[in-house]
Amino acid sequence: MAAEIETQHLNAYFGDVHAVKGVDLRISSNRITAIIGPSGCGKSTLIRCMNRMHEVVRGARVDGKVLVGGEDIYGPGTDPVTIRRKVGMVFQKPNPFPTMSIYDNVAAGLRLNGVRDWKRLDDTVERSLRLAALWDEVKENLAASGVSISGGQQQRLCIARALAVEPEILLLDEPCSALDPIATAKIEDLLFDLKSRYTIVIVTHNMQQAARIADNTAFMYMGKLIESGDTKTIFENPEKELTEKYITGRFG
Amino acid sequence: MTSYNARKLKSQAAALLALGCVLVALIPLASILYEVVSRGLPAVDWAFLTERTKSSGQPGSGIGNAILGTVLLVGWGSLIGLPMGILTGIYISEYGNNWFGRTVRFFNDILGNFPSIVIGLLAYSLVVTVVGFSMISGAVALGIIMVPLVASTTEEALRMVPNSLREASLALGVPRWKTVLKIMLSNARSGLVTGALLAVARIAGETAPLILTAFGNSFWETGLFEPVSALPLVIFRNAMSPYADLQQQAWGAAFVLIMMVLALNIVVRLLTRLRFKSMSKKKVVSKIWLQRLRPST
Numbered sequence: 067m068a069a070e071i072e073t074q075h076l077n078a079y080f081g082d083v084h085a086v087k088g089v090d091l092r093i094s095s096n097r098i099t100a101i102i103g104p105s106g107c108g109k110s111t112l113i114r115c116m117n118r119m120h121e122v123v124r125g126a127r128v129d130g131k132v133l134v135g136g137e138d139i140y141g142p143g144t145d146p147v148t149i150r151r152k153v154g155m156v157f158q159k160p161n162p163f164p165t166m167s168i169y170d171n172v173a174a175g176l177r178l179n180g181v182r183d184w185k186r187l188d189d190t191v192e193r194s195l196r197l198a199a200l201w202d203e204v205k206e207n208l209a210a211s212g213v214s215i216s217g218g219q220q221q222r223l224c225i226a227r228a229l230a231v232e233p234e235i236l237l238l239d240e241p242c243s244a245l246d247p248i249a250t251a252k253i254e255d256l257l258f259d260l261k262s263r264y265t266i267v268i269v270t271h272n273m274q275q276a277a278r279i280a281d282n283t284a285f286m287y288m289g290k291l292i293e294s295g296d297t298k299t300i301f302e303n304p305e306k307e308l309t310e311k312y313i314t315g316r317f318g
Numbered sequence: 319m320t321s322y323n324a325r326k327l328k329s330q331a332a333a334l335l336a337l338g339c340v341l342v343a344l345i346p347l348a349s350i351l352y353e354v355v356s357r358g359l360p361a362v363d364w365a366f367l368t369e370r371t372k373s374s375g376q377p378g379s380g381i382g383n384a385i386l387g388t389v390l391l392v393g394w395g396s397l398i399g400l401p402m403g404i405l406t407g408i409y410i411s412e413y414g415n416n417w418f419g420r421t422v423r424f425f426n427d428i429l430g431n432f433p434s435i436v437i438g439l440l441a442y443s444l445v446v447t448v449v450g451f452s453m454i455s456g457a458v459a460l461g462i463i464m465v466p467l468v469a470s471t472t473e474e475a476l477r478m479v480p481n482s483l484r485e486a487s488l489a490l491g492v493p494r495w496k497t498v499l500k501i502m503l504s505n506a507r508s509g510l511v512t513g514a515l516l517a518v519a520r521i522a523g524e525t526a527p528l529i530l531t532a533f534g535n536s537f538w539e540t541g542l543f544e545p546v547s548a549l550p551l552v553i554f555r556n557a558m559s560p561y562a563d564l565q566q567q568a569w570g571a572a573f574v575l576i577m578m579v580l581a582l583n584i585v586v587r588l589l590t591r592l593r594f595k596s597m598s599k600k601k602v603v604s605k606i607w608l609q610r611l612r613p614s615t
């Protein structure tokens with residue numbers, strides 16, 4: 067079983083901007099949870115709080131709790147580096163390391179953390195690329211630059227890179243927004259396969275995508291969590307009027 | 319509303335003006351190169367490059383010791399200036415988002431605009447007064463001149479690296495210092511190399527601080543604590559002398575100095591290109607890759 071995530075009265079700020087306002091959200095293990103909402107509603111900020119990437123931005127701070135597998139990742143003495151190994155992240159724009167080959171990109175997380183054993187690196191690279199459904203497309207070409215492949219392949223490479231450090235949770239921040247529908251479908255299939263091993267949280271603008279792949283959906287608006295629950299319920303029978311308006315496209 | 323033809327004419331006139339300015343700007347460059355080559359090249363022969371400097375009228379005078387001196391001074395100066403400059407640049411760019419970092423950046427910019435003779439004076443008062451005119455004092459002066467140049471090009475090169483790569487690395491659970499060393503620096507390396515190269519080229523031609531520190535020497539001298547010769551010093555002193563043969567040697571030395579800087583540029587560019595290529599190949603020589611090279615059984 068992968069770990070579950072729970073935020074307790076989570077607030078996130080950029081300087082004076084209050085981006086996430088008192089969010090209480092439970093994310094079940096081995097499920098895909100989609101976070102939807104209009105641009106600027108704080109959904110990316112919310113998931114960046116779940117692996118302590120929010121604080122990388124200057125002037126950013128957090129209060130409240132985020133429990134990952136029961137442990138408060140903002141607790142005193144918690145090392146953000148160990149949290150990030152446990153909670154992997156894939157970003158909106160594919161960002162392979164351009165100076166590294168495909169192989170090195172996948173091996174980067176282990177290598178940069180001191181793993182030198184070739185056998186282990188080889189095994190991890192192959193396993194991660196297979197998990198990311200990219201192995202067959204690049205196995206003859208592992209020495210090619212990480213940015214020489216297509217955008218969709220680059221994004222799967224980034225997923226493989228994140229999986230290589232063996233996280234329990236995978237956070238994806240609009241991973242398909244720069245991809246065409248075919249590449250998007252591949253990533254969605256992949257996420258579907260991955261949920262038996264990982265807890266997956268995906269931020270998306272695309273409500274069809276949320277409806278297709280997510281078990282649970284959370285709707286955010288203006289920094290607040292409006293509603294969360296079973297995807298079917300959220301889409302077919304939402305409790306809040308705001309949610310219904312957003313989902314049916316009658317907004318503003 | 320102007321007509322299409324009128325606009326087109328204006329655009330062409332502007333382009334012509336820009337081209338004219340470029341040509342005017344090229345005149346001094348071309349004439350310097352012409353003068354240096356036409357006057358300097360005839361002075362250059364094997365003896366000129368290998369003999370030490372002698373006084374006017376003595377046969378077999380050369381600039382061999384000055385070439386060696388310049389190479390050593392630039393080497394020692396780089397040894398002092400490059401690490402300090404690169405680390406300063408890393409600090410300002412990666413850790414300097416606070417009042418201290420901003421102060422460092424501000425003073426770094428000021429130091430970069432200091433007249434080099436003032437830096438020579440500083441090295442004089444710090445080093446020469448203790449150990450006398452010497453290679454080490456010259457190297458300290460040249461190193462100090464390098465620091466702000468290298469620091470600002472390093473900072474600039476690191477700033478050009480997309481933030482998404484830094485985030486990608488941090489999100490993999492890579493500590494910040496390793497992210498800076500392995501990801502940021504490796505993506506900024508061409509900028510780093512260019513910056514270091516420009517700084518080396520710049521100090522190779524510095525004259526004023528060397529007058530106050532390395533001083534010059536007619537003999538083959540390689541000791542750190544002895545006065546040492548350098549090409550700019552030979553150019554400076556010989557050009558000022560009333561003797562035609564020494565002036566001729568100054569032109570020759572100027573020619574050699576320009577060629578050295580040019581050669582340095584070309585060599586470093588070639589080397590970095592080659593090294594990057596072989597590195598990207600070497601990096602994947604692991605077992606999976608070897609399996610692909612071997613015919614499968």
